[in-house]
Amino acid sequence: MRVWKKRMAKSNSPPWYKQAFGDDYLWIYSHRSEDAAESEVLSAIEHLPFQQGQQVLDVACGAGRHMLAFSRNGALVTGVDLSETLLANAREGLRVAGMQAMLVRADMRCLPFSERFDGVTMWFTSFGYFRTMADDLKALKSIASVLKKDGWWWIDIPNPAHLARNLVPVTEREIDGPNGLARVTERRRIANGRVIKKIEIEDSLGKRSFVERVRLYSPEKFGALAKRAGLTAHGILGDYDGSPLTPDMPRQIWYGVKL
Secondary structure (H helix, E strand, O other): OHHHHHHHHHHOOOOHHHOOOOHHHHHHOOOOOHHHHHHHHHHHHHHOOOOOOOEEEEEOOOOOHHHHHHHHOOOEEEEEEOOHHHHHHHHHHHHHHOOOOEEEEOOHHHOOOOOOEEEEEEOOOOOOOOOOHHHHHHHHHHHHHHEEEEEEEEEEEEOHHHHHHHOOOEEEEEEEEOOEEEEEEEEEEEEOOEEEEEEEEEEOOEEEEEEEEEEOOOHHHHHHHHHHOOEEEEEEEOOOOOOEOOOOOOEEEEEEEEO
């Protein structure tokens, strides 16, 4: 009975992605800049049938860096995220930049649109969050459902071959955070087909931590999943410089169109 209760308590705990993307996430990852996002979007535009005036949806838009970059390049942008904290930050960033966009809180498995967008993007390891591969497939099918006929898609995930060879188990750094100087320790491991990162923070508020768990997909498995969802792949990049995918490249950047 005690074992059963323990398992039930664990299964009833909120998914990690409903807990990780709060205020701490924003300043821990503040090194990701708008300039970098601009460069990444320009790289995407080189490979996509993008045109000014197109409706572009950014899934898991976070703080909105790539939305801003697409907007500056002539897109009409919409962002979706599950985190109210990140959406609020994105709204402020858009306001400061003098740009307009629709921001919607939604789960990527059930996007609240229908065949509306010319293109959909998903940046920096925003795929593979869910407990089952069936839920990951639901997310891809949802993306396909919001694309117009022949609409394009761009999804960026890690390359597990590179990650297995280059994973750094522990890093420590000091950051000047909102609560003074903070020591941030990141512990990484690969287990059960996932990369798991525990982020530990110690600052004037005390000690706290959160965990990120992302399922890893080989090119063969992701390609098969995208095809099942109705997404045709036209190419795979290994990094934003346009390099082709090889085991030595850090990313899998997929792009293509809706079937």
